[in-house]
Amino acid sequence: MARTRSDSPALFDLPVRPDFHMEAGLMREGQMPVAGLDEAGRGPLAGPVVAAAVILDADRLPEGLDDSKRLSMEARELLFQMIIDTALSVSVASLSASSIDGSDILRASLEAMRRAALGLCVAPRFALADGRDIPPGLPCPARSVVKGDQRSQSIAAASIIAKVTRDRMMARAAQVAPHHGFEAHMGYATKRHRLAITEHGPIVRLHRMSFAPLKQTA
Template sequence: MARPRSDSPLLFEIVEKPDFSVETRAMAQGLWPVAGMDEAGRGPLAGPVVAAAVVLDPARIPDGLDDSKRLTFDQREALFDRIVSSAIGVAMASVCAEGIDDMNILRASLEAMRRAACGLPVRPKLALADGRDVPPGLPCEGRALVKGDQRSQSIAAASIVAKVMRDRMMAGCGRLHVQYGFEVHMGYATVRHRTAIDLHGPVARLHRTSFAPFRLGAERVEE
């Protein structure tokens, strides 16, 4: 006899969506404004790491906020406009490829988040950072949230802003360096990108020469 099929959702089918509960608890403790911080571009071989800090208006939180990696291009673009127009404060900052090579990608990511938090038009009392590390030198208390872009709407908003801004920057690089196709892969180590590097070499001040394959012996650098 066949076993009856359960109508309960399986654990792996449950998709966690970010909410405003972390921020609400902080507000109850007198920690307001609360900024969410996230970065985009830790993995690519080229381009900057870009961070954003966002202070959402609790009365005007855009619908559909989520981890930017779980959204389509069109969804991110639409949410970017709604975040910028409705938030109390939005700031962006970046660390270039040379800075990444000098300080390593983790420190560069944290530094970009610090700069973004310091650039907000309002001074936060608490900054929530996606990941395990709190950026040093914040202008306020900082807390790290693992998978924060899937838990906090403020961090999710920051992840969207950072991703959209970095994608736009890499699209601009693609128009300048047409043989690399940066507008398609945003500098990630795709087959097309690696093939372009083999054919043309890395681009000075754009490729991260501390990353493989460059540190393994690539010599030619396009100016």
């Protein structure tokens, strides 16, 4: 998998909110449209990893875009719909817990971002991918952006789409397995979740059996 030199900014160089500076520079170079790529769900013990690709309309940028982790659930839901309504193209892809167990979480995350990029109905000329790695097999040149969801509005939009989509998937999982409380912790290793695993056991194809402490029960 490709790796670029870190372009991580100094702590106090980060903007208060992500902006459209990188995208505008690429557009001036003729590299348009530009897609932002991000994922949600690397750390949980259960559920899929979900990635999104978003091509924003430079003339209709939603107000309030930010790293999904810095937004309330209500703000994420509102921005999710604003992005859907205004973006030139949005695509989502996910890899299941079984796929993660068969590979590893980094490869699964990058593969989900690749699939999301390929699913865009508008072909991107360039992609900005959150993190240190460029997903292999993208349909266009790309740049990795450390803390990209705090620097690029396109990546921030992708982070919101991925996070809200994954949260909705875990809320559906909670209806099937109410004892595990997925609607509250979204599969992360909270005390409540770890206790539920101890009392009720892991759920096949939903829990990531390659993750500690689950691999000890496999």
